[in-house]
Amino acid sequence: AQRVTQPEKLLSVFKGAPVELKCNYSYSGSPELFWYVQYSRQRLQLLLRHISRESIKGFTADLNKGETSFHLKKPFAQEEDSAMYYCALSGMNTGFQKLVFGTGTRLLVSP
Amino acid sequence: DGGITQSPKYLFRKEGQNVTLSCEQNLNHDAMYWYRQDPGQGLRLIYYSQIVNDFQKGDIAEGYSVSREKKESFPLTVTSAQKNPTAFYLCASKGTVDTQYFGPGTRLTVL
Numbered sequence: 333a334q335r336v337t338q339p340e341k342l343l344s345v346f347k348g349a350p351v352e353l354k355c356n357y358s359y360s361g362s363p364e365l366f367w368y369v370q371y372s373r374q375r376l377q378l379l380l381r382h383i384s385r386e387s388i389k390g391f392t393a394d395l396n397k398g399e400t401s402f403h404l405k406k407p408f409a410q411e412e413d414s415a416m417y418y419c420a421l422s423g424m425n426t427g428f429q430k431l432v433f434g435t436g437t438r439l440l441v442s443p
Numbered sequence: 444d445g446g447i448t449q450s451p452k453y454l455f456r457k458e459g460q461n462v463t464l465s466c467e468q469n470l471n472h473d474a475m476y477w478y479r480q481d482p483g484q485g486l487r488l489i490y491y492s493q494i495v496n497d498f499q500k501g502d503i504a505e506g507y508s509v510s511r512e513k514k515e516s517f518p519l520t521v522t523s524a525q526k527n528p529t530a531f532y533l534c535a536s537k538g539t540v541d542t543q544y545f546g547p548g549t550r551l552t553v554l
Contacts, residue, residue: 341483366542376486376533376545418485429474429493429537430501435485 334359336419338434345409346442353404353437355393355419363423365395365402366431370416379404379417389413409441446470449534449546456521456528456553464519464549466534472544474537475517479503479530480548486533492517521551529553 335358345351357363367379380388382395382402393404402419419434447468456462466475473494478486488501492511506525511517517536521528531550535543 338485375547378542381542429543430476430488430491431486431543433478433486435483 334363334421334423334432336421336432336434338417338419338437340437341435342438342440344440344442347411348408351404351406351409351413351439351441353417353419353439355402355404355434357400357402357419357421359400359421359423361423363421365393366420366422367391367393367402367404368418368420368433370418372415376418409439411441411443414439414441447534447536447544447546449532449549451549452547454549454551456551458553459523461520461522462551464521464532464534464551466517466519466546467515468517468536468544468546469515470536470538470544471514472536472538473514475511476535476537476543477501477507477509477517477519478533478535480533481530489519489532 337356365382368376369379370376391406393402395402416436416438418436420431422431450465476491477489480486487503489507490509492498495514498509498511508520529552531548533548534546537543
């Protein structure tokens with residue numbers, strides 16, 4: 333079965349500290365991995381996807397097929413990064429264009 | 444924010460009543476989705492529709508119904524059979540090549 337695991341419900345760091353939000357997945361084949369973010373009082377939005385290999389708002393994520401992980405990283409956290417972060421996957425095994433979401437990690441960046 | 448809208452923003456329902464949540468998009472997307480978001484459980488797929496006049500059950504379809512009579516609209520009815528309907532409901536749409544775009548959500552509370 334396809335599954336996305338985000339082991340941390342809450343991650344609390346100080347401004348300027350490095351951040352790593354963990355995401356592990358189980359999937360038979362080659363999934364597409366995403367990170368979505370939900371800021372307070374805003375809609376859920378795509379942060380980045382692994383096929384784009386982009387850095388968005390200073391965040392990067394590398395797909396590690398050996399460890400089946402897609403951890404989200406940022407070297408220096410900012411207060412405006414405080415939000416709910418969801419890891420998600422999609423692929424042929426999930427069904428047509430469906431996303432499977434993890435349970436989310438709340439990132440709190442304190443001054 | 445345009446593109447995909449949901450109404451109402453807040454909805455209160457008495458036990459035993461059916462209620463319908465609206466989702467409209469002007470992005471010309473074929474696929475539309477309904478998710479339920481609960482604290483600690485992430486997003487769970489209720490129903491999805493790949494094209495007009497077609498829809499499939501997601502992971503937690505019991506107690507819900509949908510219709511897709513127009514490309515732009517994908518209303519969700521929460522029926523009295525849904526045992527625990529209090530939640531935040533998110534609608535999303537997707538085009539051919541991009542990822543899912545989410546609406547602002549509707550918070551349903553059963554009194």
